[in-house]
Structure formats: C-alpha cells, structure tokens
Amino acid sequence: MSETLLSTTIEGFQAFPFSERCRRVFARGDHLLIGVSPGNSYFSARRIAELVHWGKEFFDAVDIVHADLHVDAQFGAQGYPPEAALRRAAKEVKTTRRRIERGVADAGRDGVRAHALSDFTGSAAYRRLHGAALDALATDPPFREATERMAHGFLRSRLDGGTPDPEHLAAAVDYIAAELPFFLDTPALLGVPSSVACYHLELPLTAVLFGRTEGLSAAAGQAYAVVRPADPAAGRTAA
Template identity: 50%
Template sequence: MTITTDASIDISIEASFEVLPFTRTCRHIWEDGDHVLIGVSPGNSYFSAERVAALARWASERFAQVDFVYADLHVDRMFAAFGYTREHAERRAAKEIKAVRRRILKGVSESLDRYSGIRVRGLSEFQEDPVYKLLHRRVLHFLEADPEFRKGCERMALHFMGTKVPEGESITTEQLQVCFDYIAAELPFFVDTPSILDVPSSVSAYHVDMPLTEVLYARGGGLRAMRNQAYAVVRPEAPAREVPAATEGNGDERRAA
C-alpha cells in the first residue's frame, strides 16, 4: 500500500537524514521540537550501533527530549508462531532483545560526549503505566470493533511478517493474532506519546512508511492520533540525483524540496 501525504507538505533533508512528516500538522509538531520517539525493532539490521549514534546526535540537535523505545513484548510468541519450539523461541527472543538493547545503549553512549538525557526503554517497562494501559485497551477495542482499523492492522502484519511465511502459504489465524498483539503493544506510542511520557508534543519516527499511518492520521473517525502527536518517516538521505535540464517550452515542474 502506498501512503500519500498532503501534496503541500515539502520534504526536508537535514544533515544526513531525510524527513517526511505525514501531514501539515505533523510538520508543525516536528518544527516545535518538543520530543521525538524513535522506535526500534529487534532483529532489524538497520539499527546498528553506528546508525543509532547518528540518530541520537541528529535528533538531540533538533528536539528538547529524545526517547528510544524498542519492542520487547510478544517477540517469543512471534518466533513460536512461525515454527520455533517454545524453548527455542524464548531463547531466540531473549537473544534478539538483548542484542537490540545493547546496540541502542552503545550508540547512545557514543553520542553522550555532546548530548545527555536520551532515554532508552523497552515496551515492557510501560505495561503498568496507567496511561499506556488505557491506550492499549483502546487499541484492542478498535481492533475488534472497527473494520477499517482491523484491515489496517492486517496490512501492517502482512507488510512486516509476510516474508516469514513460506512461499505458496498464507498467514495463519494464530500468526495473525500474534502479529496483532505485537502491533497493539506499539500503537499507544503512535496515538498519544505526549500523555504517556508527559511531553507537550511528540513525533513518532520510523525509517519506513507504516501501513496504519493513514488510518491514524488521515481519516475522520475511529481511533485517531491525538492533535499533539505526529508521525514522520526519518531515513538516511538518498544520494543526490542529477536533475535533467528543462527542455524548450517546458518549465521545471519539480516541487521544491
């Protein structure tokens, strides 16, 4: 699924990262610079210690507060649903979670010679937080009661987990449910990070488009991101591309970036 942004939103390229706020409001929140939350997935080679260090330095120059939150809930169940024995799934999940936490801490520590106050936490640390628990219950409610939201969650599950399904097979009901649980644990931070972390406004940043973003930020009803919650794709700056010269009689119609 291709997520479209407001055509009036320009793409900014700052330092070594490219920033694509999803809506005009998301851009305004980005410009406010109150807070950014960088979500990190275990087992994702994108989040090397070097990449985390670059993100930490870059984000600290632009935001008053920076949080890294990594997914550490339902990871063992994900492995089990895709064929691992329970014991092997638990060992593999523990290894992946430990590794991603180590990489984040290493990357952040490398940036602390200039920046401080960056927080690193797992999703499990919020399980008893009353605001997080309330938001999580809302997510689960809409997952059952809102067909459009559920379809968005299905697209997100297939987007991230489809490669793990053997060719010619479909994702099973059990696998889909585990994916839902994994996604639901993350979604409170896409809906209302300011209330969870007590910040004026917040940008949830990830390096790829999320299939649920359009549901949370673009539609008129159902589960919606709060007004002071933003989403932006933040990814390494693409190599500079050559721009062909305008031909006679045709102006350069590129939108300024």
C-alpha cells in the first residue's frame, strides 16, 4: 500500500491508494465506488452517510453497489439448510438496501446513486469482465490463490475461525467473482472517466489486480484505495 495519506481531516477518514497509479486516479476525482457487503456491521447507515459525505468532498460522482448474488453462501457455511440460507440472505440484502437508502438520505449530497450487483448482470461489459475473472480462476494460479485466500477469510470471519468445507469455499469464490468486475473496470460499467473502488481493508486480490504487469489486472482508469476512519478503533470489524 502506498504510504501517501491523502486526507485525515475531511469527515474523519484516511485514504490510502494502493499504488502511485492509484494515487493519480484518486487525484483526478472523477468517481468513487463504495462497495457494501451484506451482513457486515461496519456498514451502518451512519457509516455510509459519513463515507458519502467524505466522498463528495473529493469526487465528482459517488456510486454505491451492494452485493446481492451468492449471499446465501455465508449462511450455508454457518450450517443453514439451503432454503433457510436463501431466506436469511434475502433478509440481509433487504436490510443492507435500507441502510444504504438511509445513509444516502442522511448524507444530504446530490448525485449519489445506489445499485444492487444484480442490476449489472445483463450488461455486455459486466459479462465480459465477469468472464475474464472466471477464466483467470481457471488459468492464473496467483489470481486463483489470492481469490481463495480472500474466500477463506470471508468465511472464517463468519465461522468463528472454523474451516469451511470445499462446497462453501467454492460458493464464496463465486460471490467474490461476481463483485470483481467493479475492481477491474468500473468506468466500463458506469460510464465514468475513471474510478476509485474503496473498502476499509486491503484485500488479498489488491496486489494481484493493481500491482503486477502480467495476468488479469485492473483497467488503466481503475484504482483501489483503503478508506478507513481516522480513529483506528472505529474500523475494527470483520471483512
């Protein structure tokens, strides 16, 4: 991660672009993408409002995308039968959508759009990017290894440190793959000049997508930044 700290004063957040290229995209200020995970207590309505307000200080446009595909995987890994896992996932997605709506309203900033991940699955750009991610899972060992590490961490945080079985690990990989188009090329998906995807943690896939010259990598106009509260205690939560 770059040691360049772009802000500690606006709305109490710090921003750490991953690389020099990411820093340059951040500095353009075209667009910020906030990804929200269902079932993650970090993304309260208040936190979403704070992120939106902070983002609009730096970026011309802000979009929020929340996952609503393969969410049942996390509940299946916790032992829910398939139908119960689907019901619980639907409830969590609905709760997440309401938090986003409330957070955006509370932020009181214009030009903020909110989307479900499934809103994009019919687009040619999404299908192309998702297909590239699936191909890389089959042919690119570093990409596959980083994705599986990310999936293990995702599930372990919901299993109190337990080991997920292969079926649930595969489902978690599908969950991650469904989100990857927004780490690869948000400009192609949302029609913006450039974009910074932000999250409060550096992810295992960050170095693969933004730090190498071979294999699958992010588009030139795509950046990644860890954006977290300036108070370290405020950001301590599961991924």
